[in-house]
Amino acid sequence: MPVMLIESNISRAVIRNDSKDGKVRLTKGCKKVLSVLETVDDLSSAQDIHSKMRSTEDKPPGLTTVYRSLESLVNMGLVQAVDLGDGERRYEMIKPGEHHHHLVCDSCKNSVHLDQCLIEELEGGIKARYGFEVRGHILEIFGICKDCHN
Ligand SMILES: [Zn+2]
Ligand SMILES: [Zn+2]
Numbered sequence: 001m002p003v004m005l006i007e008s009n010i011s012r013a014v015i016r017n018d019s020k021d022g023k024v025r026l027t028k029g030c031k032k033v034l035s036v037l038e039t040v041d042d043l044s045s046a047q048d049i050h051s052k053m054r055s056t057e058d059k060p061p062g063l064t065t066v067y068r069s070l071e072s073l074v075n076m077g078l079v080q081a082v083d084l085g086d087g088e089r090r091y092e093m094i095k096p097g098e099h100h101h102h103l104v105c106d107s108c109k110n111s112v113h114l115d116q117c118l119i120e121e122l123e124g125g126i127k128a129r130y131g132f133e134v135r136g137h138i139l140e141i142f143g144i145c146k147d148c149h150n
């Protein structure tokens, strides 16, 4: 299945360090979001995360808190947001500061996590050729997966 396995210790490590060194400040909402995300391999929408919380927690945070927490986790580089072009952003845990791309099946909507960035090496060329300093990129590849092919 996923090519890149999400390291499940990351959020635990971050959560543990939280109060000690005072560097990483995670709100309660952020911790809850991370603990949901570390149990799933698939991309999850804020709604998915929220409904998981509602089924497992007595006092789940509101959807707005989930959105806000996701936003700050993305800013901290612990979670990446993925745009599949359907208007709803999906989220997943990543190794801090890293990113990756996906092969998304149009038919079953499953996605394969790619283990390497396909464009990072092009970025130097872009700067040389266009004098353009690249700050980021968005790339998801759509098609039909092996299972849906058969
Ligand atoms: Zn498929
Ligand atoms: Zn992924």
Ligand SMILES: [Zn+2]
Pocket: 099, 100, 101, 117, 118, 119, 120, 137, 139
């Ligand atoms: Zn990339």
